[in-house]
Amino acid sequence: MDNQTIHICIAINGKKYSSDVLPNLTLLDFLRESIGFMGVKKGCDSGHCGACTVLLEGKAVNSCMLLAVQADGKRVITIEGLNEGEKLHPIQQAFIEENAIQCGFCTPGMIMSAKDLLDKNFNPTDLEIKEALSGNLCRCTGYTKIINAVKNAADKLSIQRKASEMEEK
Secondary structure (H helix, E strand, O other), rough: OOOEEEEEEEEEEEEEEEEOOOOEEEEHHHHHHHHHHOOOOOOOOOOOOOOOOOEEEEEEEEHHHHHHHHHHHOOOHHHHHEEEEOEHHHHEEEEEHHOOOOOOOHHHHHHHHHHHHHHHHHOOOOOHHEEEEEOOOOOOOOOOHHHHHHHHHHHHHHHHHHHHHHHOO
16 A cells, blocks of 8 residues: 555445545545445536435535545445346436436436435425425526436335235234
8 A cells, every 4th residue: 555545435325435545535536436426426516516416324415525535434435336237216217207317417416316315204295305406507498307216216116115014914
């Protein structure tokens, strides 16, 4: 190990990754360049657009604003970690169904922010959705389709929860 690097170990999408990194390497650059998770987008690189949003310990964060060393020993979920094999996560499916994906650049960050919201709030209002997505910018579409996609996803997840509860009984 070089004197200027720090050894980190991060659980990304359920798999542990260890590496020696420079102390100024962002989590975004670590995910994209070192590990190859290209679904995490590099937009503004200053925390304003949300394209790089990932879940860190279950909370939506801008990965461009965190250093990789700050994620050492923690759990990160990227857009690549949401689906189960070939089966899309209900939020991903809802974005497709509602045509909320236009060019797709902002979509991963939007979906990760929506996941954070829907993990905490099973039935958000339009205002709560807007607030949760306020750090994510889309330059291609109005936000109506995106808000509809989050509501659709909330419905899908509600059905999943009810089915799971029925199986447990």
